[in-house]
Amino acid sequence: MAIYPVILCGGAGTRLWPASRDHRPKQFLSLAGDLSLFQETIARVAPLTGAHGRIVVVAGRDHASSIADQLDDADAVLLIEPVGRDSAPAVTAAAEWIARQDPDAVALFVASDHHIPDAAGFRAAVLEGAKAAEEGRIVTFGVRPSEPSSAYGYIQPDGPGLAPVKRFVEKPDRRRAETYVKEGYLWNSGNFVVRADVLLTELEAHAPEVLRTVRQAFPAGDGGSTALDETFSEAPRISIDYAVMEKSDRVSVLPVGFGWSDLGAWDAVAATGEADRGLWIGGGGDGANLVRAAEGMVIATAGVSDLAIIAEPDAVLVCHLSRSQEVKGLVERLRKISPRHVHGAASEEDVLEIRARAFDDWVRFNALPLWATTGVAGDGGFYEAIDRTGAPVGDFRRARVQARQAYVYSAAGQAGWAGPWRRLVTEGLERFETTNRRPDGLYRTRVSVRGEVLNDTASLYDQAFVLLAMAAAASAGIEPGLMGSRAQALREALEGLAHPGGGWREDASHPHQANAHMHLLEACLAWEAIEPGGAWAGMADTIVGLAERAFIDPDGGFLREFFDADWRPAAGEAGRLVEPGHQFEWAWLLTRWGRARSDDWSAGAARRLYDAGLRGINSARGVAVDEMDDGLAVRSGRARLWPQTERLKAALILAEDLPGGHAGHALKGLQAYLEPTGLWRDKQEPDGSFVIEPAPASSLYHIAAAWLQLRETLKL
Incomplete structure (x- = not known):
C-alpha cells in the first residue's frame, strides 16, 4: 500500500x-x-x-x-x-x-x-x-x-x-x-x-x-x-x-x-506540561502557571496561580488559563488598533526597511569607494581581489571581472553615487578593449596585468558580461553610440557560437549549459531597454524559449544546469545538478522578461523556480546553499555569497506583484557575508564558518545588482 x-x-x-x-x-x-x-x-x-x-x-x-x-x-x-x-x-x-x-x-x-x-x-x-x-x-x-x-x-x-x-x-x-x-x-x-x-x-x-x-x-x-x-x-x-x-x-x-x-x-x-520557556523566577506562593519568556527577558511572579504569562519582545499576554479562549477576541480588537502587533514583532516590511537602510549605506559609503580606489590599477584595469589587509591581489585579469566592474560603476553612477564612476568606466572599458578584443570581434578570457594573452578562449559567459557592461555604460550616457556599435559587432560575432538546435554553444568542458544563456538574457534585456523592438528583443525571446523547452524541468518546475547536444539533460551527475542560486536568478529574469511581454507563462514559471530555490535554504544558517540534485535534495551544504544576492533579487521582484517574498530574511542572509570595511566573505562552510581568503571582485556585480533591485522595489 x-x-x-x-x-x-x-x-x-x-x-x-x-x-x-x-x-x-x-x-x-x-x-x-x-x-x-x-x-x-x-x-x-x-x-x-x-x-x-x-x-x-x-x-x-x-x-x-x-x-x-x-x-x-x-x-x-x-x-x-x-x-x-x-x-x-x-x-x-x-x-x-x-x-x-x-x-x-x-x-x-x-x-x-x-x-x-x-x-x-x-x-x-x-x-x-x-x-x-x-x-x-x-x-x-x-x-x-x-x-x-x-x-x-x-x-x-x-x-x-x-x-x-x-x-x-x-x-x-x-x-x-x-x-x-x-x-x-x-x-x-x-x-x-x-x-x-x-x-x-x-x-x-x-x-x-x-x-x-x-x-x-x-x-x-x-x-x-x-x-x-x-x-x-x-x-x-x-x-x-x-x-x-x-x-x-x-x-x-x-x-x-x-x-x-x-x-x-x-x-x-499548559496541559502538556512541556510548554514553559525562558527565564522565570517564581515566588513561594505561586501555584501552577504557564510562563514563556522571550530570549533576554526574565519574568518574576509572586502569589499567582493558573495564569498564562506569554512575553514576546513587543507584546505581553497575561490571562487566566480558564479564559484562554477569549484571547481570540483580544486579537481581533488589536488588529484594528495596531495590526503590526498581530502580524508580528518584526513584520517582513519592517525587517526589509531597517536592513535596507544599512545595506544602502554600506554599498555607497564602504564597498563602492574601496573598490574604486584599492580595487583599480593605474592603467584603469580592475584587480581580481582584495585581501584582508586591504592589498589588491592577482597577476592576471579575467574578462568577466573587467566587464562586471565596469557595469557596477555605470549602474552606481545612474543610482546617484557621487564617486568617480565615469572615469572608472571609461578607462576600464578602453583598457579592456585594447587587451581583450580578438580579431574575430569576440573577447578573450584572460590576460596578464601587462596585457599579455594568457587564455585566448572566447567564453559565451564572458561575452554576455561584456554586452552587459556596454549596455550599462550606454545607459549611463558614456558614449552611447560607440557602445551601441561595439555591442552590435559583438552580437554579430556571436553567430560563430550559434547552436543549430537553438541558443549558443559555450567554449568550455560543458558546451551546452543554462548559465551562460542566463547572463546573455540579462544583457539582451539591458540593451532592449535602450533599443526597444529590435534584434535584442528577438535574442531574449530565443533564450526564454530555450529555457521553457529545455532548461526548466517540465514536471518539477526547477532549472537544470548542463545538457547534451540536443538540449536534453546531460548524462550522469552533471545532468542532475540544480543550483538554488540559479533558480532565483532565472526567476528574477523571467519576471522582467514577462512584464515586458505581458506573458502569463513566465509569471508561473518564475514562482515555481523561486519555490524550488527555497528548497535550498538551510534553516539553521538562513542562507541558500550551493547545490541540490534533481530531487531538490541538498547535495552541497557550502553556501557562497552570490546565491544570497539572487535570492534577494527574486524575493524583491516577486513581492512587487504578490506579497510574501521574504526579502527581509534574504537580505539578512546576505548581510552575514559583508564586512564593515567594504570587503566580504565568499564561502560559508556547512558548519557556518567562513573560508579565510581575499574578497573576490567578481562578487561586487552580484551585490550591486541586488542593491539596485532593492532600491527599485522600495521606490515602488
Missing part, C-alpha cells in the same frame, strides 16, 4: 497570541517540546510513506520559506496556495496531485499543528484505517474524549469500532458536551484517510466547483513541488467537512485512544 501523508499548513493560531502571529503561526513554534508542531508532524507521518509514498505539504505562499526552513532533509512535495480558501480546496489540491502520480494511492490528511505524543499509536491507527480506505471508505479518526470540552467538534458513530458516521456536530457548549460524552460521541480530530480517486469522486458529486477550480489552478507538469496559479483564489471558501464529510455516504469513523490535542489555546498548551 502506498500512503501519501498530506500535511495541511493552514490556520493562524490566533488564540496563541502573542507567540503565534500571522507571519509565524503556531505550527512553526515549539509549544510542547524541542520541535515545532510542524516538525513533530513530519516525524510522525514520515515512516508511513514506505517505499512508494511521499509527504505532501499544502501551504500558503507566505509560509513557504518557513516550511523550507523546517523540512530539513525530509523528502516532501510542496503545493503552494496563492491565497487560503479553507480546507476543501487545499485537500482537493493534494488529492489531485496524488491521483496524477498514483490513482490508487491512499492519502492521509493531517493538520500541521496537532500534538500527538504517541506517534506509534497514531501510525497503528492510520494503518488500520487505511485498510478500509483501500476498499473505498473515507475513514476519519475520532478521539475518545478525556473530558467534556467545548473546544472541539464531535462525531456520533453508528455503532462500536470502525463504523459509519451518524452525524457531525459543531463545537458545543459545556452542557451539551457533557451529554455527547455520555452518549459515546468522539472528538473530531479532523484527520482522515482516503484513496485519492475516491475523494475526487466525492468532490465531483458534492463540491464540483471546488474540484473544477482547483484543477484549473494546476500549472503544466505535476511531478514535483507546485505553485498553484491565481485561479485557485476563485475556489469556493469551504471546509472539507461541509463540502464532503457531512454529505458523503462513504464516511466512517475509527475510534482512537492516543493522546491528541490541537493545542488551540494556552490552557491546552
